[in-house]
Amino acid sequence: MTARRTFVRRTALAATTAVAALALAACGGDGGHDMGSMESDSSPSTSTSASASAEAGEHNKADVDFATEMIQHHRQAVEMADMAAKGASSQEVKDLATKIKGAQDPEIKTMSGWLTSWGEEVPEDMSSGMPGMDHDMSSGMPGMMSGEDMDKLEKASGTEFDKMFLDMMVQHHEGAIEMAKGEKADGEYGPATKLADDVITAQTAEIEQMNKMLGKS
The missing domain is CATH 1.20.1260.10 (Ferritin, core subunit, four-helix bundle)
Known part of the structure; x- marks a missing residue:
């Protein structure tokens, strides 16, 4: 009985660890997506700034x-x-x-x-x-x-x-x-x-x- 309980505990711990690892991976994926969004979001701003500079030089x-x-x-x-x-x-x-x-x-x-x-x-x-x-x-x-x-x-x-x-x-x-x-x-x-x-x-x-x-x- 003692051996059986030990086996069950170990199995549950392994399952919990696996779930936690999956959750971290998902978070990491979201973070990567957010960084991509931030980079993408900065592009229009840069483009607008360049456009404003060009406009200032028009004659x-x-x-x-x-x-x-x-x-x-x-x-x-x-x-x-x-x-x-x-x-x-x-x-x-x-x-x-x-x-x-x-x-x-x-x-x-x-x-x-x-x-x-x-x-x-x-x-x-x-x-x-x-x-x-x-x-x-x-x-x-x-x-x-x-x-x-x-x-x-x-x-x-x-x-x-x-x-x-x-x-x-x-x-x-x-x-x-x-x-x-x-x-x-x-x-x-x-x-x-x-x-x-x-x-x-x-x-x-x-x-x-x-x-x-x-x-x-």
Whole structure:
């Protein structure tokens, strides 16, 4: 009888162990499935993130036009600033010209990089001496000076230069702000609309400064 009871106990223990092993295996299978689900679930998230990045880089015709025209607009402002470094009599005017050039030169490079990355042509430098280039290009952009205006500024000196430079640069900045507002309304490329914001903020402040220097406010 004792031997029989021992045998029965051992048989029951073996059966219990087998059931426990099966349960663990089932759990392990479920865990593997959960990990697979987690990996699968992470894929759409990664895909969505990549899609968002691609969307942020999209651009349209308004962005191309803005970059193309603002490059030329900035180049003329830089050319005027270079004239001020030589012809201005006021140190305040010279300092302002240095500030304008320091801000707009890097923006020209940035916008040229956009056009190149989009497979678009970077416009010729209007100050390169091509006959009629500056006059022709000025007609399509607000605030641009004609070739005649630029000649007058270059020939001026002393306080006459200072006043002429400030008057012309106020007009030039107002044109740039108008162009920037157009980009904000119609553009699609995030960095371009951000640059348009920066142009509006910086040049509005400079217009106020120049009007004070002219005694207009």
